[in-house]
Amino acid sequence: MTAIIPLRKPKMCNVIEYKDSKLVYRRYASLFFIACIDNDENELMTLEVIQRYVEIMDKVYGNVCELDIIFNFELAYHILDELIIDGVMQESSTSEVLKRISYQEQMEQSTGIQTVYA
Amino acid sequence: MTSLRSFIRSVRSTKTIAEERAAIRKESAKIRTSFRDPHLDESHRRKNIQKLLYLYILGEPTYFGQVECLKLLVSPSFSNKRLGYMAAMLILDENQEILTLLTNSLDNDLKSPNQYIAGLALSTLGNIASPELAKDLYANVESLLNTSSPYLRKKATIVAAKLVKKEPDLAEVFIEKIPSLLKERSHGTLLGTLQLMREIFLQDESSHDILRKLVPGVLAHLRFLATTGFSPEYDVKGVPDPFLYVSLLQTLRYLLEGDESNPNLEALDDLLTQICARLENSKGPGHAVLYEAVMTIFAVNSDSSLRVMGVGILSKFLSLKDNNTRYVALNTLLSVISHEPVAVQRHRAMIVGCLQDADVSIRRRALELTFAIMNQQNIRMLTKELVQFLAATSSSDDELKTYITTQLTLACYKYSPGIDWTFDTLIRMLEIAGNFFSDDIISSILALMMQNRDAELTKKAVRQLLNASKVAYSQFGLAIVTIWSLGEYGDLVLDSQKVTEASEVDVLNTFLELSTFDETSKRDQIRLYSLTAALKLSSRFKSSREVERLRKLIDSSKEDTNLEVQIRAIEYTEIFGEPRSIKKGLLERMPPPPRKEHEGAALFGRSTAQKSVSEPAKTGDLLLDLFDNDDSQADESKPAEKETTLDILSDIFGTTGDNEKTAAGKKVTGNTDILNLLSGSSPSAAPSAAVIPPTTRSIPMAEPPASLPTPxxxxxxxxxxxxxxxxxxxxxxxxxxxxxxxxxxxxxxxxxxxxxxxxxxxxxxxxxxxxxxxxxxxxxxxxxxxxxxxxxxxxxxxxxxxxxxxxxxxxxxxxxxxxxxx
The missing domain is CATH 2.60.40.1230 (Gamma-adaptin ear (GAE) domain)
Known part of the structure; x- marks a missing residue:
């Protein structure tokens, strides 16, 4: 997978047939986002889901780059868990996801203080 | 203890892979040691789990931290619980027994008054539910479907779908909730509800009628999206919530596929027409919805005018510059060709044009589609394109080449405009892609030669083969077919100038000494074929000088390094010494095999699943059928198919078992044993013995191809x-x-x-x-x-x-x- 995808040219299509599934990928500068989907799934929609994930990360991290994600991968996973469960999109509103993430980040902060003083 | 940050830094700062490995191993050991401490406090455990997750991202083993995750997620602190659940989702999977330890924590947290804690538990259950967890916790999920929090309701719907997938009996429980959930306005809950409907539909057949009654509710939401104005929260580039759009269409597609008596069809058709018209000129997400709408049109038995419109949209996709839309267009055309063959045919030129695309994903789709639209009328024209494609493609397309040779040979069987043309095409293919023929396809070609009754045509073909192999001698398939034809028909094509007995012996000698094939199995196969051809010709040649050369040729292989070739050479030498009357019967021309129906192969997906089961059986045993031996039928597994061509050799002797007995001078008892003797490595003989140790095989068994159906x-x-x-x-x-x-x-x-x-x-x-x-x-x-x-x-x-x-x-x-x- 990591051998094939980076070699593909920008104009090529973002779907690769891989074993009995399909890989749908999207490249943002040096970052690749890859999703593995079933055969009967909508490839174009998968691209939109990736796009949505990246947009939200961009807002949460503020101009997301590779290092942001590496050094705070927890947050990246948390965002994904608010967007998708078990491969199914759970929320189609960007602002709703952002709201839920920021609440939970705040809760982490405040409970952090509580445990320190408790 | 160092922080996660410094661990990440230290891994990233390494210069070589060895250094990186060392840094990782060191930290991994530290984490293990730390986990062994029974008094580990929570903040340290947290740090360890964070590092463990980084190890997980790097692809390192993390099983030793599973129990620690479970310890962390029972923490009263939200941040620790959140991390604990996240780690559980990532490093546990549903096959692990440790999941049962999770039941209690999930049960508690699902009941939590804090919606975010319950949300964490729901996400976790949705991602890693096992059948056991599904049985134990479905009641919690069921009650969360009624909660007043839309945040939890939307998560609960997806989790419910997952539980039904893991434990289909739960469909009964959740199906009752759907009518009220479907009345929701929240897009999140609707997305989940639709997923739940699809999952129940798939898992429980008795649900079909109940769910189909809910179609009007789904249509109402679809109508709302199709007619609604701008909504800043959900719109993507001018398209109203494409995620919900696609999910609604997809659900209709699932529910109504193959439903002949659909009372809502007219309403649905109207709506689909409206959607297509509205989105026709949109971009990006609009295409995704349009694509889904087209798939729905063909799934739900829409009106024919709608279907033609669907094909029209796909052909428009095909003409766009964006390769993603072109890809899905080709892919969908392939699945709709059975509904609208004529409409798809109309876009032939565009499809064939895609064969030249620089992108392999597009080329693959275009190829499969080209074969799908092939018929008696267009085979000449399409074949021309395909042969051009074969000649032009680079080495990266090896898989495609084998696919083309297989499909085109089968197409020649099916749609041939004339045997003359078929031979021309096949020989041309052998010439340019002779290394990309599967063995059973070569067998089919040989069978075709045998079935042909027009002697003049056979002569012409053999001459063509001889000429082609002089230039393209490194094409394996061509070599095999040429050698075999020479053995069978070598005496027919003799003329006084170009093709003489001497020149034919020269050809055989060249092949016998050929060393262009890297794979020894191919080289050996060519030698075996050459030996048989030499033997066969020896009974028909008139010039004693050439017969003597043939004898020498066989004789020279007696010391071949391959046991198989050696055995064959020694046996053939024995036969060579037999009187002419015996040899004549023994080396008679092959009778034509019966015709067999072939099934095509698919490059990918959809059709492979069903077809590959029957394929090896149907194409593989074409020649095996020739010898009247029950055992040969038994082993229809892949290895047999791979080596059927070897069996041709055994076939030659199939009719003359008794002579063979004396000739070979070995103690044999009947036909079967002779076949064993002569085709020592042919697995077709294997089933007669219960267990054969693998070491006795001199030719390595073929890997089962990737397309082996799921066992x-x-x-x-x-x-x-x-x-x-x-x-x-x-x-x-x-x-x-x-x-x-x-x-x-x-x-x-x-x-x-x-x-x-x-x-x-x-x-x-x-x-x-x-x-x-x-x-x-x-x-x-x-x-x-x-x-x-x-x-x-x-x-x-x-x-x-x-x-x-x-x-x-x-x-x-x-x-x-x-x-x-x-």
Whole structure:
């Protein structure tokens, strides 16, 4: 997978047939986002889901780059868990996801203080 | 203890892979040691889990931290609980027993008054639910479907779908909730509800009628989206919530596919027309919705004018610059060709144009589609394009080349405008892509030659072959077909100038000494064919000088390094000395084999699943059928197919078993044994003996191709798994292919042995396992044939033994996963 995808040219299509599934990928500068989907799934929609994930990360991290994600991968996973469960999109509103993430980040902060003083 | 940040830094700052490994190993050891401390406090545990997750991202083993995750997620602190659940989702999976330890924590947290804590538990359950967890916790999820929090409701709907998937009996519980959920306005909850509907529809057949009654509710939401104005929260580039749009259409597609009596069809058709018209000129997400709408049109039996419009949209996609839309267009055209063959044909030029695309994904789709639209009228024109494609493609397309040669040969059988043309095409293909023919396709070509009754045409073809092979001698397929034709028809094509007995012997000599093939198996096969051709010609040549050269040719192989070739040469030398009358009968021309129907192969996806089951049986045994020997039919597993061409050699002797007995000077008892003797490595003879040790095979067994259908699982101990692929079942016999797979990620499993037993009234034949040492992820197969009373059940008791890490393991289990009866 990591051998094939980076070699593909920008104009090529973002779907690769891989074993009995399909890989749908999207490249943002040096970052690749890859999703593995079933055969009967909508490839174009998968691209939109990736796009949505990246947009939200961009807002949460503020101009997301590779290092942001590496050094705070927890947050990246948390965002994904608010967007998708078990491969199914759970929320189609960007602002709703952002709201839920920021609440939970705040809760982490405040409970952090509580445990320190408790 | 160092922080996560400094651990990440230290890994990133390494300069070589060895340094990186060392840094990782050091930290991993530290984490393990720390986990052993019974008094580990929570903040340290948290840090350890964070590092463990980084190890997970790097692809390192993390199993030793599983229990620690569970300890962390019971923490009263939200941040620790959040991390604990996240880690659980990532490093546990549903196959682990440790999941049962999770039941209690999930149960507690699902009841939490804090919606975010309950949300964490829901996400976790949705991602890693096992059937056990589903049974234990469905009531919690059910009550969360009624909660007042939309945040939890939307998560609960998706989790409910997951639980139904894991435990289909739960469909009954959740189906009752759907009507009220479907009335929701929240897009999140609707997305989940639609997923729940689809999952229940898939898992529970009795639900179909109930769910179909809910179609008007789904249509209402779709109508709202199709007519609604701008909504900043959900719109994407001017398209109203494309995620919901697609989910609604997809659900309709699932529910109504093949439903002949759909009372809502007219309303749906109207809506689809409206959607297509509205989105026709949009971009990006609009295409995704349009694409889904087209798939829905063809799934739900829409009106024919709508279907033509669907094909029109796809052809528009095809003409766009964006390769993604072109890809899905080609893909969808392939699936709609059965509905609208004429409409698809109209876009032939565009499809063929895509063959030249720089992108392999597009080329693959275009190729498959090209074969799908092929018929008697256009075969000439399409073949021209395909042959051009074959000649032009680079080495990266090897897989495609084999696909083309196979499909085109089959198409020649099916749609040929004339045998003359077929021979021309096949020879042209052999010439430019002779190294990309599968063995069974070569057999088919040979069969075609034998079936042809027009002697002039045969002569012409053989001359063409001889000419072609002078230039393209490194094309394996061409070489095999040429040598074989020479053996069969060499005496027919003699003329006084160009083709003489001497020149034919020269050709054989060249092939025998050819060293252009890297693979020894190919080289040996060419030698075997050459020897047979030489022997056959020796009985028909008139010039004693050339006959003597042929004798020398065979004689020279007596010391070949390959045992098979050597044996053959020695046997042939014996036959050479026999009187002419015996030889004449023995070396007679082959009778034409009966015609067989072939089924095409698919490059990918959809059709492979069903077709690959029947394919090996249908194409593989074309030549096996020739000798009237029951055993040859038995082993229809892949290896047999791979080596059918070798059997042609045994065929030659099939009719003359008795002469052979004396000639070879060996103690043999009948036809079967002679076949064994002459085709020593041919697995077609294998089933006659119960177990043959793999070492006796001189030609390496072929890897089972990737397209092997998913076996019915019979056993899995996380080291190896055993499953069965049913072949033919019925008429008092069953053939199965046993599939053994190494399930570990890094250990080699050795000394695999499989013993099988059937019930008293059945008989069992086993072929040897293809490999008894398996690398991680590797697969070995074995053929199984069961005969017995018609109507009896297929039941197997299997004993499997293997060695891993110096330890011997033996296991016994039963298999009765096949529903068909003998």
């Amino acid at each position: 019915i699982p019979a056993y899995n101990d996380s080291t190896i798994s055993v499953g069965f692929v049913p072949g033919h079942v019925g008429n008092g016999e069953a053939t199965l292919t046993g599939v053994v797979k190494n399930e570990t990620s890094s250990s080699t499993v050795r000394g695999i042995s499989i013993l099988c037993a059937v019930t008293k009234h059945q008989e069992l034949e086993l072929s040897a396992i293809t490999k008894n040492t398996l690398a991680p992820g590797a697969v070995a197969t074995l053929g199984i044939k069961i005969t017995g009373k018609e109507g009896s059940k297929v039941k197997l008791r299997i004993k499997v033994g293997y060695e891993i890490g110096g330890e011997n393991v033996g296991q016994q289990f039963d298999f009765s996963g096949i529903t068909e009866r003998l």
